[in-house]
Amino acid sequence: MTGIEQQDLGQQFASDNYAGICPEAWQAMEAANQGHAVAYGDDPWTARAADAFRRLFETDCEVYFVFNGTAANSLALASLCQSYHGVICCDHAHVETDECGAPEFFSNGSKLLVAASAAGKLTPDAIHELAARRQDIHYPKPRVVTVTQSTETGRVYSLDELAAISEMCKRHKLSLHMDGARFANACASLGCSPAELTWKSGVDVLCFGGTKNGMAVGEAVLFFDRALAMDFDYRCKQAGQLASKMRFLSAPWVGMLESGAWLRNAHHANGCARRFAAQIAGIPDIRLAQPVEANAVFISTSDAILTRLRTRGWKFYTFIGGAARFMFAWDTDPLRVDAFCRDLRECAAQAG
């Protein structure tokens, strides 16, 4: 139509954000594209999306819409801290490894206090260690804990693990933030309600990822403790995160939440990860580096095998947690998973 040609990569499992936009999000965006609506969030779509979140989470939370996860996390953390405070996170946390210092920048210098993780998870002991280590005036005062659900290593915090973390937070008077870039995958994995996984487990603020769940763009920031949301609208505007045509950021959420696509998409992606893991079990020289609990599979193998896979056109990253990472999305074709697994088996069988 326009003469713009897109080179077709075929489906790849390098990242869940290689995928496009799911039909439910796309249709809602199209429905919002009828006529005019008030700008900057005072439109019916934005109100309806916020109400859909309140219904889904069974609570009267404050809801904001921003463009991406880095902004959601950074602005949420900034609203929980003063500049002299510290944010406890684990060494695999996206806020530490992949946000270019944005949490420190938007909080005017709150320091990330990084704990050694256990398989990519933060533990109550690690929180205690960092919270209790220094209480003198020369060290930033620990104020917030952030956990990622599901984690950067494809793991999921159980309700018991969250309860233990929350208890440690209360003991040290720390707020609890959850980076939920893949929150839907955790809900699908555990079969828990969004409420159970957040405010009922002591989470004060959740960043709920839309992009990896099937939207074009957008994350929602949910404040379960409404007092913590004070002036968050100004924070968003100052950070360049207030969309003027807000309805196009909020309407896709209406499509995702009201249709149940948010959870269906996550179930599908998680199922593809399990399908992948089941097929590679038992292949010589291939080892699962992490148990498969969400939509990620990490495998450890030789560089020679990885090179052969790349030669066959497969894309993947090895910088996250050391192993080769494969991510599955709302649109993953199970037959493409099978094709990859056949290639992997062949690459592993080649001598050398």
Ligand SMILES: *Cc1c(COP(=O)(O)O)cnc(C)c1O
């Ligand atoms: C993808 C991701 C984000 C958001 O990243 P953006 O690129 O800023 O949208 C946040 N946290 C985790 C764990 C992620 O995987």
